[in-house]
Amino acid sequence: MRRKFIAAIAILALIFLTAASVNAKNIIKIDKDINIGNDQIVNNAVAIAGQITVSGLVENNVVTIGGSIVLTNSAVVRGDVICIGGVVVQGNGAQVFGNITEMNSSNISTIVASAFHGDMDAWSWLVDIIKICFFAMIFTLALLITILFPRPLNAIADSIQGNKTKTFFWGFLATLMIAPFFMLLVFSFIGIPLIPLAFAAILLAFMFGFIGVSALLGNFVLTKIFRRHKKSLTRETLLGLILLWFIDWIPFYIGTIIKTVAITIGFGGVFLALFRHRHHHAEPPPITGDHVESNIV
16 A cells, blocks of 8 residues: 555656646646536546545546545545545545545654554655655755756756766766775865765765756656657656656666666766866867968968
């Protein structure tokens, strides 16, 4: 049930980014409430920071993040009901054919208490909650980076797109050099004060690289789905992050391996982009014929 809960959020988040304008039967709103009337039929209902009230028929799933879900007596939901940060209120005649998942402050405190009493399933829930919080932080950071620093992000994505093997090699080699680099700083009297700065720089490089890979993945998927895809760095990056987050849940460590390769390629892409930038600025300007003639004279 826990895996189904995570998968449902990822799939419906993908619907939010790609299908909101394609299918009118998917109702998706941000910071607004959703009301589904008695005679209304929809496929999915997704609300972020809003309440969902269902009196009609929902063919698939009802999901809200930061709001509550109210199922009146006439509500029929053929899929799952997922509520994060709120409560699910169900009337006597409401019908839900899938699972009802409710996660709020009271549930989290119960999970934490169970985990410290040795409940392994509760520990697994805690890991999932930490992953969701970390993903939300990366998601917000990616949104800010695409708005504030689009040019460096595009440079990293371009470096990765044209040199996937080279960027993986650079990233793998740079990752191996992290431990010796910090050991050198530790044993150096001058290098000790630089350790926090070096750690922050490496962490930032990993972040930018991972977000760059996400932008490439999102662009690839949107290009395949929509023939006349209008390029949008923000939309491509956020979609790529969701897909990579969803891939991470693939069992037998397959998802973890794919995500590790993506992080390594992104890390190498940062170094390759920096090298290209320095090389571009180091190149002398081309000598024109007039310039040569004037020098001869």
